[in-house]
Amino acid sequence: MGLFLQQHKVKCSVCGRELGENEYLTSCLFCGGIPIIEYEAPVFKVDESKPGILRYGSLLPQMRVASTRGEGLTPIMELDGVLVKNERFNPTGSYADRASALISSHIASSGIRRIKVRYEPGFTRSLSYYLPRGVRAHYCVEKPLEIDIDDLFELANRGELSACGNSVGVPVEYTSALTVEGLKTIVFEIYEKRVNVEYIVVPAMTGVLAFSLAKGLSELERSELAIDLKVIAVFPEGAVIPDFLKNMDRVEIVRASSEDALDSFNYLLKKGIYTVPLSAMGFQVAKIIQGSIAVLTIGYKPRSRRRRSRLAEEVLKTLEKLDRATAYEIWRNNPESSLRGIYKAIKSLMREGLVCEEPMSRGRRKIILYRLCS
Numbered sequence: 001m002g003l004f005l006q007q008h009k010v011k012c013s014v015c016g017r018e019l020g021e022n023e024y025l026t027s028c029l030f031c032g033g034i035p036i037i038e039y040e041a042p043v044f045k046v047d048e049s050k051p052g053i054l055r056y057g058s059l060l061p062q063m064r065v066a067s068t069r070g071e072g073l074t075p076i077m078e079l080d081g082v083l084v085k086n087e088r089f090n091p092t093g094s095y096a097d098r099a100s101a102l103i104s105s106h107i108a109s110s111g112i113r114r115i116k117v118r119y120e121p122g123f124t125r126s127l128s129y130y131l132p133r134g135v136r137a138h139y140c141v142e143k144p145l146e147i148d149i150d151d152l153f154e155l156a157n158r159g160e161l162s163a164c165g166n167s168v169g170v171p172v173e174y175t176s177a178l179t180v181e182g183l184k185t186i187v188f189e190i191y192e193k194r195v196n197v198e199y200i201v202v203p204a205m206t207g208v209l210a211f212s213l214a215k216g217l218s219e220l221e222r223s224e225l226a227i228d229l230k231v232i233a234v235f236p237e238g239a240v241i242p243d244f245l246k247n248m249d250r251v252e253i254v255r256a257s258s259e260d261a262l263d264s265f266n267y268l269l270k271k272g273i274y275t276v277p278l279s280a281m282g283f284q285v286a287k288i289i290q291g292s293i294a295v296l297t298i299g300y301k302p303r304s305r306r307r308r309s310r311l312a313e314e315v316l317k318t319l320e321k322l323d324r325a326t327a328y329e330i331w332r333n334n335p336e337s338s339l340r341g342i343y344k345a346i347k348s349l350m351r352e353g354l355v356c357e358e359p360m361s362r363g364r365r366k367i368i369l370y371r372l373c374s
Helices: 052-059 096-110 123-130 149-158 177-183 185-192 208-222 258-270 277-288 310-322 327-332 339-351
Strands: 008-012 035-039 076-079 082-086 114-118 136-140 160-162 170-172 199-203 230-236 251-256 292-296 355-362 365-372
Touching: 035 177, 052 096, 052 185, 082 185, 082 277, 096 123, 096 177, 114 123, 123 136, 123 149, 149 160, 177 185, 177 208, 185 199, 185 208, 199 208, 199 277, 208 230, 208 251, 230 277, 251 277, 258 277, 277 292, 310 327, 310 339, 310 355, 310 365, 327 339, 327 365, 339 355
Parallel strands: 082 292, 114 136, 114 170, 136 160, 199 230, 199 292, 230 251
Antiparallel strands: 008 035, 076 082, 355 365
């Protein structure tokens, strides 16, 4: 049996070559194109018993280990008549968390112990947060003087910084099949909510997000669902449009100026939405094009400086020992505490992304098991 638990194949979206399971973490080795996973008989189903993006398991690769930290199911809000899909509510404040969850699952399922990750803003920091324990990461940085200082500190604390030619390990890139699989779930959530729009507007630099959403729309259509949606990819003026986007039926390309980006950034800031100018560009375009929803791809989340309680530390130790347990079972291992206190500690650990919940059935009862996220 292969690494994945359902029938599908992966091939390059550009040259069409079929690739193996171990080539799902990078761009095509032959032409540099984006690999895609093709399902033999795509069917869109929603499993409400599964957390986050895992609810769309019928159109995601099913791996032996599922790594999740609460990514997905981000809110849709209205801001001055414009619908906004606010991805800053993901664990690290980035849409990239959807990709990181699947890539981390692949790494855990395959037993990979050392990786080298080419730096990509937003994505690399997200992946460093999701990596399973015991995985040694080398973060390949080509232009360290141009990287956000917070990113450098985070990556240095969670792994090793190195020049791209010197690092060793299994290569991991943003332009990968599993990235596409994770990002396309944004479309699934918009469809599940039956949001009445014609366009999904996203900021674009690499074009991978727009490509991923278009793949999600195609899979919904192949599932024999009525889909009348298009993706609008908003590129900065002067940016090079990648070849893989130029002839996609479901993708329309527009350009925005730096002035537009800053105007939108300032506007959102005054509304209490903290995001980066690149992410704000999509909102600016969605304001102009009626029937649109803007995807805010990345934002800032306030950092908690609270110290973890002693009970929270005991809950972590108990889960490390038991692997999976209900709140009641955790309490039985810590009888000096109250059950209410156990629940409170679990919720605080879930907000930190350290504990994940796993719904399941025992006989006719539905229960919630808790486990360490990685």
